[in-house]
Amino acid sequence: MTRRRVEAKREREKAVVSRMIALYCRKQHRTKDGLCPRCAELAAYARRRVDSCPFMESKTFCSNCRTHCYRSDMRERIRTVMRFSGPRMILYHPVMAARHMAAALAEKRRMKGTAGSCNQKR
Numbered sequence: 762m763t764r765r766r767v768e769a770k771r772e773r774e775k776a777v778v779s780r781m782i783a784l785y786c787r788k789q790h791r792t793k794d795g796l797c798p799r800c801a802e803l804a805a806y807a808r809r810r811v812d813s814c815p816f817m818e819s820k821t822f823c824s825n826c827r828t829h830c831y832r833s834d835m836r837e838r839i840r841t842v843m844r845f846s847g848p849r850m851i852l853y854h855p856v857m858a859a860r861h862m863a864a865a866l867a868e869k870r871r872m873k874g875t876a877g878s879c880n881q882k883r
Contacts, residue, residue: 762818771817777861778807778839780854781846789845803838806831822861825868 762770786792786800796804810823810830820826824843829836850858 767818771811771814773860774817774822775808775811777857778811779804780857781850782807782842784846784849784853785842788849803835803842806835807839820868822865822868825865825872 782800782804783796786796790797790800792800795801811817814820814823814830816826816828823829823831831839850861
C-alpha cells in the first residue's frame with residue numbers, strides 16, 4: 762500500500778472516530794456546539810493513537826487489532842462511545858457508516874484467513 766493510501770486511510774479512521782464521539786457527546790451530554798471537555802480529551806487522544814499506529818497499512822480499525830495501544834481507561838471510554846454511536850451512525854452519517862461496515866466485514870474475512878498479520882510485525 763502506498764504512503765498516500767495509508768495516510769488517506771488514517772484520515773478516514775480519524776474522521777469516523779471523531780464523528781462517533783461528537784454524536785455521543787451531543788446525545789449523552791446535550792452539547793450544542795463542539796464537545797464537552799471530557800469528550801474533547803477522548804477525541805484528541807483517539808486521533809493521536811491513530812496518528813501513531815504502526816499497523817495502519819495492514820489493519821482497518823483498532824477493534825480488529827490484537828495489540829491495543831489505548832490506555833485501559835481510554836479504551837473503556839471509547840468502547841462506551843462505540844456501543845452508543847455505532848448503531849446510530851447509519852441514521853446520522855449513512856455513507857460513512859456503510860463504508861465503515863463494508864471495511865469491517867472485509868477485514869473480518871481477511872483476519873479469518875490469516876493469523877492477524879498486523880500483530881506479527883512487532
